[in-house]
Amino acid sequence: xxxxxxxxxxxxxxxxxxxxxxxxxxxxxxxxxxxxxxxxxxxxxxxxxxxxxxxxxxxxxxxxxxxxxxxxxxxxxxxxxxxxxxxxxxxxxxxxxxxxxxxxxxxxxxxxxxxxxxxxxxxxxxxxxxxxxxxxxxxxxxxxxxxxxxxxxxxxxxxxxxxxxxxxxxxxxxxxxxxxxxxxxxxxxxxxxxxxxxxxxxxxxxxxxxxxxxxxxxxxxxxxxxxxxxxxxxxxxxxxxxxxxxxxxxxxxxxxxxxxxxxxxxxx
Amino acid sequence: xxxxxxxxxxxxxxxxxxxxxxxxxxxxxxxxxxxxxxxxxxxxxxxxxxxxxxxxxxxxxxxxxxxxxxxxxxxxxxxxxxxxxxxxxxxxxxxxxxxxxxxxxxxxxxxxxxxxxxxxxxxxxxxxxxxxxxxxxxxxxxxxxxxxxxxxxxxxxxxxxxxxxxxxxxxxxxxxxxxxxxxxxxxxxxxxxxxxxxxxxxxxxxxxxxxxxxxxxxxxxxxxxxxxxxxxxxxxxxxxxxxxxxxxxxxxxxxxxxxxxxxxxxxxxxxxxxxxxxxxxxxxxxxxxxxxxxxxxxxxxxxxxxxxxxxxxx
Numbered sequence: 292x293x294x295x296x297x298x299x300x301x302x303x304x305x306x307x308x309x310x311x312x313x314x315x316x317x318x319x320x321x322x323x324x325x326x327x328x329x330x331x332x333x334x335x336x337x338x339x340x341x342x343x344x345x346x347x348x349x350x351x352x353x354x355x356x357x358x359x360x361x362x363x364x365x366x367x368x369x370x371x372x373x374x375x376x377x378x379x380x381x382x383x384x385x386x387x388x389x390x391x392x393x394x395x396x397x398x399x400x401x402x403x404x405x406x407x408x409x410x411x412x413x414x415x416x417x418x419x420x421x422x423x424x425x426x427x428x429x430x431x432x433x434x435x436x437x438x439x440x441x442x443x444x445x446x447x448x449x450x451x452x453x454x455x456x457x458x459x460x461x462x463x464x465x466x467x468x469x470x471x472x473x474x475x476x477x478x479x480x481x482x483x484x485x486x487x488x489x490x491x492x493x494x495x496x497x498x499x500x501x502x503x504x505x506x507x508x509x510x511x512x513x514x515x516x517x518x519x520x521x522x523x524x525x526x527x528x529x530x531x532x533x534x535x536x537x538x539x540x541x542x543x544x545x546x547x548x549x550x551x552x553x554x555x556x557x558x559x
Numbered sequence: 560x561x562x563x564x565x566x567x568x569x570x571x572x573x574x575x576x577x578x579x580x581x582x583x584x585x586x587x588x589x590x591x592x593x594x595x596x597x598x599x600x601x602x603x604x605x606x607x608x609x610x611x612x613x614x615x616x617x618x619x620x621x622x623x624x625x626x627x628x629x630x631x632x633x634x635x636x637x638x639x640x641x642x643x644x645x646x647x648x649x650x651x652x653x654x655x656x657x658x659x660x661x662x663x664x665x666x667x668x669x670x671x672x673x674x675x676x677x678x679x680x681x682x683x684x685x686x687x688x689x690x691x692x693x694x695x696x697x698x699x700x701x702x703x704x705x706x707x708x709x710x711x712x713x714x715x716x717x718x719x720x721x722x723x724x725x726x727x728x729x730x731x732x733x734x735x736x737x738x739x740x741x742x743x744x745x746x747x748x749x750x751x752x753x754x755x756x757x758x759x760x761x762x763x764x765x766x767x768x769x770x771x772x773x774x775x776x777x778x779x780x781x782x783x784x785x786x787x788x789x790x791x792x793x794x795x796x797x798x799x800x801x802x803x804x805x806x807x808x809x810x811x812x813x814x815x816x817x818x819x820x821x822x823x824x825x826x827x828x829x830x831x832x833x834x835x836x837x838x839x840x841x842x843x844x845x846x847x848x849x850x851x852x853x854x855x856x857x858x859x860x861x862x863x864x865x866x867x868x869x870x871x872x873x
Contacts, residue, residue, distance in 0.1 A: 297668045301654075308656035308697075371652045376713060379618045379646035379723075380669040381638045557621040559574065 294382055295390040302394020306360055307401070316402050319352035320409040327413050338417060342521045345410035346441055350515075353403055353449045354476060360398065361456030362468035364391040369558060370465065378558070385550045388457070392546060395453050403446045407439070440531060441520040448514035451538045452476060454545040455509065461553040479511030509541055563632075564721045564752035565594035565617070570626035572612050586612045588776040589626065594754060594769075596720075599747045601763035602756040604773035605865055610756035611649055613773070614725050617754075618646055630721060642670060645719035649726045649756075651710035655699035659690055659709045662698065663716055670717040677716075684712040689738060703730040711742065722746055724755035728762055740765060772864060779864050787860065793853045794827040796836070801845035809839060822848060 292300075306312055326344035365388070368374040377387065414434050455475055459468035485508070488501030513534045516526050570590045573583035587609040594600045604610050615621045616628050619636030628635035631643055653662050660681050667677030685694045688708040693701070701709065707730050714722055727743070728736050743766050746753050757763055763770055764784065771781040780787060799822045806812050806823070814826040823845075827833060833850055840847070855863070 292668065294669055297665065301657075301665050304661070305654050305656045372648060372650070373652050373654060375615075375618070375620055375648035376646065376651060376653060376666075376710070377669075378620055379641065379644070379648075380666060381641040381671075382669055383638065555622075557574075558615065559621065 294386045295393060298382070298387060298390025299393035299397060302364065302391055303397045303401075306395070306398040309360070311359065312356060312398070312402070315352055315356055316405055319348050319406050322348045322352075323406065323409045324413055327417065338414065339521050341413055341417060342410075342438065343517060345406075345413065346438070346445065346517045346520070349403060349406040349410065349442060350445045350448070350517075352406065353399060353445060354452060356402055357395070357399060357449045357453040358456050358469055358472045361395055361453045362460045362465045362472065364395060364457060364460060365553070366460040366463070366465045366468055374558060384554045388461070388546065388550050388553055392454065392457055395457070396450055399449050399453065400446065403442065403449065407442045410438075435520070435523065437520050437523075437526065440526045441516050444514045444516055444531065444534060447535050447538045448511055451509060451511070451514075451542055451545075454542040454549075458545045458549040458552075461549045462556070475509060476511065479509045480515070481512075482508055482510040483512055510537070513537070562595060563593045564596045564598070564630065565592070565600075565754055566627075566629040567592040567613070567617075568627040568629075570613065570616060570628055571624045572609075572616060572621065573624040583624075586776055587616070590773070590776075590778045592771055592778060592781060594752060596752050597747075597750050599743065599753040599766055599768050600755070601767035601770040602754060602773065603758065603763055603770055604756075605758055607775075608773040609776040610758075610773060611725055612776075614646070614648075614723055614754075614756060617723060642717065643720045645714035645717065645722045647707075647710045647714040647722075647724045647727055650703070650730060651706055651713075653698050653706070653709065653713070656697055658697055659685060659694040659701070659712070662709065663713055666713050667716045672717075680716060680718075681712075684715055685709075687715075688712045688742070704732060704735045707731055707735065707739075711739070719751065721752040721754065724753065726757060727755055728757060728759050736762070774865055790855045790860070790863070791829065791852045792855050792859070793829050794833050795849075795851045795853055796825040796827055796833060797848040797850075798823050798825065798840060798845040799848050801840070801843050805843045809836075811836070826853075 323341075323345045326341045326348075329340055329344065365374075368377070374387075378384070411434055418432065418434060452472060452475075456468060456472040459471045463471070482505060485501045485505035488505075489495075489498035492498055492501075513530075516530075519526055567590050570587055571585070572587040573585050575581035576584050590609075590613065602610055602613065612621070616623050617630060617635050630637075630640040633640040657665065660678070663681035663684060664674065664677040667680055668674065672680065681694075685691075688711050690705065690708055690712065693705070698706065698709065707727070711724075711727065714724070724743070727739050731739060740762060743753055743755065747766070747768075755766075767784065769781065769783050770787070772779050801821075801823075803812070803815065803817055803823060806815050806825070811825055814828070816824045816826075818824060825836075827836060837847065
């Protein structure tokens with residue numbers, strides 16, 4: 292097994308034993324289960340509500356896990372000095388960054404899978420207890436496999452956010468890294484507005500700056516296909532591939548930057 | 560085998576301080592030092608002298624401003640050199656949610672050990688450092704002393720040729736210190752090179768083949784303990800014959816202890832050298848049994864160096 296794989300497995304082992312992670316996943320699963328009750332309050336819209344709430348819970352709790360574990364991967368290791376023992380081993384600094392990232396992605400994959408299973412279980416139950424006549428009124432079947440597309444894109448988005456958290460944690464404190472990552476998450480969902488900024492401002496400088504920011508900041512809106520999936524609209528494979536390729540390019544750039552910063556850093 | 564296990568050549572480290580106009584503060588100043596294979600070197604100095612900075616440079620946790628650090632003929636940070644060294648950081652801290660056994664197996668894996676080999680080695684090492692059944696407990700429940708023991712075990716997981724120990728005695732109780740001393744002695748017996756930093760001089764006195772003394776980032780003294788220029792602080796004069804009462808009139812009674820068979824041990828202070836006293840004693844029919852100069856302890860030597868470094872320039 293390579294050094295990167297060993298570090299990844301250790302990160303996974305360490306993360307899945309973290310009580311905070313257990314609590315987050317448990318809370319997410321409970322929320323998904325509770326969406327069934329909320330669905331009962333909305334006549335005729337119950338399946339949509341459950342899907343919407345379930346996917347939103349997967350995204351938000353995935354984000355919290357990605358940020359809080361992601362920022363801890365490097366900055367906590369530096370803060371608590373456990374990095375001293377690790378870097379004295381035959382480990383190159385880029386291997387450490389890549390191993391940590393891979394470990395967290397593995398952790399997220401398991402967590403997102405648990406949340407997806409919980410969501411499908413609730414929807415499966417819903418489908419089982421409702422009458423055939425009632426089921427026919429739904430836009431898409433309760434256990435519509437197309438939901439997996441939305442979950443996949445949530446996961447890809449979480450991979451990107453993890454890379455952002457890891458990037459910040461290579462040079463800033465855990466709290467600052469968390470704030471910056473959450474900030475980019477919010478900005479990333481409204482990024483498209485920056486593209487059209489020139490239509491609302493006269494200043495060419497401001498318009499150019501907005502356009503530059505549009506290209507530099509992550510654009511997270513395309514990863515959100517909840518609405519289409521919930522209403523039974525198809526999401527093409529080409530769209531998923533293009534969005535994933537965008538994420539992959541952004542992740543590579545972030546990891547490269549993280550490695551460059553981390554490789555030059557002094558651990559005082 | 561390389562003659563020198565460790566070579567530092569004019570090793571210098573500056574840290575920038577201040578936000579708007581950063582100014583460098585020199586933590587380590589042109590330190591040149593060779594450590595031969597099989598040596599146990601005590602790297603001594605008060606807090607803030609630059610001991611940990613040197614060790615971090617050797618582990619490439621920080622980069623030098625100038626100069627070079629080599630381990631086993633390779634530059635510090637080289638992967639091949641890292642395969643052959645062990646390092647105990649100061650006040651070590653590891654992963655809360657792993658057990659001691661898992662930590663050692665993980666670190667063993669980073670050296671390319673197969674899981675079964677790493678597990679056997681982990682078990683042997685944990686026995687060696689005195690971690691018993693608690694090895695299956697998560698590290699978050701370990702005391703400082705237990706973490707120090709685990710720290711030593713992880714430093715030896717790859718059967719290293721060179722072992723770096725940063726303040727290995729800190730956080731240990733008297734039993735722990737004794738165990739650590741025995742362990743370092745056994746490492747020496749196994750022919751490993753040991754480089755350990757400490758401000759506890761009595762430990763260095765008992766363990767080191769050589770010491771290097773660092774004050775304010777500069778290496779002020781290196782050498783075998785026996786060769787260091789210890790100041791003579793007085794003499795121990797053993798005489799026989801004569802009457803002890805005779806000594807009282809010469810102001811020597813207070814510093815004299817009578818042992819047996821009429822022998823007396825006279826502790827002569829520095830301002831009363833033997834040549835002032837010996838003619839008188841001879842006249843009083845005392846015979847000299849032995850005369851041994853009393854040197855300052857390593858601790859006194861160290862404090863004197865620190866004091867001389869801290870004196871402001873006239």
